[in-house]
Amino acid sequence: MDTRSVGNIMEEVVSLSDKIRRVSENAAGKAGDCTAQQLRICTFLQKCGGSVSQKEIEKFTGLRRPTVSFLVDSLVTRGLAVRNTSLSDRRMRTVTLTPQGDEVVRKCAAQLKDIYRIIGVSISSEELGLFSAVVEKLDKILELASVKVTI
Numbered sequence: 001m002d003t004r005s006v007g008n009i010m011e012e013v014v015s016l017s018d019k020i021r022r023v024s025e026n027a028a029g030k031a032g033d034c035t036a037q038q039l040r041i042c043t044f045l046q047k048c049g050g051s052v053s054q055k056e057i058e059k060f061t062g063l064r065r066p067t068v069s070f071l072v073d074s075l076v077t078r079g080l081a082v083r084n085t086s087l088s089d090r091r092m093r094t095v096t097l098t099p100q101g102d103e104v105v106r107k108c109a110a111q112l113k114d115i116y117r118i119i120g121v122s123i124s125s126e127e128l129g130l131f132s133a134v135v136e137k138l139d140k141i142l143e144l145a146s147v148k149v150t151i
Helices: 003-032 036-047 054-061 065-077 099-122 125-148
Strands: 051-053 081-085 093-097
Touching: 003 036, 003 099, 036 051, 036 054, 036 065, 036 081, 036 093, 036 099, 051 054, 054 065, 054 093, 065 081, 093 099
Parallel strands: none
Antiparallel strands: 051 093, 081 093
């Protein structure tokens, strides 16, 4: 395969990634009028038992403190989370998922599950296995390439 073909396939992968993001954002919007990033934080909070430090959210998302602060502010404004300051260390902030936030995560998960079910009946197990293997291989290649390429 020549590099032009690889380039075209990579463009298709980027396009597919954009479509997946739009589907997730659509599900997030329908579930609770929030963005995919906000939903991702709510889901993380839920998986962590409902409460984590803002620093842990920064690590999980890979986003900078001001961006996470903005996203958490918007979750608090929507009533999906609350922010608490530690009494022993005022620099430490904890973000806690509210029952409303938990419900948004559940609704969105149900909508995405329906979409995944449609995908599951449209693509064979063999095709999904092959796709998964290719994605894993691409991930490893890109990881190695990012080490070799310096900007």
